[in-house]
Amino acid sequence: MSNFTRNVVAAITVLVLAGTVSFAQSSGEATYKAKCQMCHGEKGLADSGAGKAMKVKPATDPDVKKLSEAQMIDAVHNGMGKMQAYKDKLTDAQIKDAVEYFRTFAK
Numbered sequence: 001m002s003n004f005t006r007n008v009v010a011a012i013t014v015l016v017l018a019g020t021v022s023f024a025q026s027s028g029e030a031t032y033k034a035k036c037q038m039c040h041g042e043k044g045l046a047d048s049g050a051g052k053a054m055k056v057k058p059a060t061d062p063d064v065k066k067l068s069e070a071q072m073i074d075a076v077h078n079g080m081g082k083m084q085a086y087k088d089k090l091t092d093a094q095i096k097d098a099v100e101y102f103r104t105f106a107k
């Protein structure tokens with residue numbers, strides 16, 4: 001590897017690591033917007049195209065409101081219906097924060 005290539009590789013590595021760290025620290029809102037909003041909608045109302053197509057229930061639906069935070073975390077962790085499991089894609093903290101953000105829409 002030439003010095004130039006090595007420097008480029010090092011620079012890319014730093015960028016990738018920096019991106020991962022800032023992502024891990026991002027708020028539930030950021031995680032929600034990046035990973036959940038396309039199905040659950042901007043305000044948790046599942047009014048997006050994918051949300052309607054998959055018949056996702058809005059956060060204000062009685063069936064959704066009766067779920068505890070722990071049950072919701074579980075649903076996201078292990079998947080629910082057509083929703084994939086996120087346990088390999090997001091950290092437990094990211095799932096918890098995204099669920100907490102989602103729950104603000106049910107009020």
Ligand code: HEC
Pocket residue numbers: 031032035036037038039040050054055056057058059064067072073075076080081082083084086090095098099102
């Ligand atoms: C590909 C579309 C899709 C994505 C992306 C998605 N979900 Fe879901 N989600 C669903 C579907 C479908 C269900 C099950 C049907 C239902 O009851 O809404 C569901 C169910 C849930 C539930 C259980 C309560 C409920 O609405 O039934 C929670 C909580 C939830 N999702 C949160 C999240 C969070 C947080 C994320 C992002 C990390 C996420 N979802 C990403 C489609 C999706």
